[in-house]
Amino acid sequence: MRYQKNSAFTLVEIMVVVVIIGLLAALALPTIKNAKQNSQFTRLLNDFRVFSDAVEQFAFTTGDFPEDSNTGAIPTGMEDYIQIGVWNEGPSIGGSWDVEKSGPGYLSAIGVHRYEVDDDVLLAFDTRYDDGDLTAGVYQQIDSDRYYRIIAGD
Template identity: 40%
Template sequence: MRSTKSQFPDRSGLRAFTVIEIMIAVLIIGLLAAMAIPAFTRMKETSRAVAFVNDLRIASDAFNTYAATEGIWPPDAEGTLPAEIDGYLKLDLWNGATPLGGSWDWDVDKFGAAAGISVHQPTANITTMEMVDKRIDDGNLGTGTFRTRADGFIFIIEFPPVVEEEV
């Protein structure tokens, strides 16, 4: 005859989580993560944009100080810091990648600017670049002092003089 006793030990007095309770806890954690990840991404992009704007202002101040001292903008220097700016701006700020990816570039009489600081081939998305534009300009990348240029964006320090036509 078979015994009616179960081959499993009696655990009725022990407290434990059921599979349903564990699944609900995992679901709640998943929902919290789903809400937190986009917020973290936005905060990260905002931080990168703020760092970029700060570096841009530092560089702009250096070029403006040079122009005020010397009476002229330093010459255009494709992808490198003009030698004339040595002492006005730290090389490590200029020679490294920008906080938004890409490289810094000093432009004279290019891209609709008498003088401007460009970021060439940034890796940041357009939303981040618009965030930068809203922080320093009009929020429109097609107009104002911060705008698109070929393969990047330019912060115009000085616009070309307006030539009035005679009537």
């Protein structure tokens, strides 16, 4: 009696492949998460800088900082200084862009109102790009749902 060679995979071989794929996925997930957060932080940092520069240019041209605006609304007179498409796209951390004038410890600030990330994410951003303290420095959490870049302190 002759045996024919079976060209199919055995159950053990399939299980080994599944385990290897699982291990590779487990190793890749933290890297993917870090890449996503790095991208989110880079975009947020860039948007903060661009919008802060726009507010400073407005102040230089007009002699005063823009007035408070409703959350998500471009302040009156800022239309020529703000990239409207980027503004309307919203922050990478969710929520809406907002401009504040004269608050506790600042004369002008621009930031995110009603952000959609945990405070741990804000702290990681603050640690990387500022002083690691959400209540001090250039980037501050000025209320429980407001994270702002201080443009001018008082």
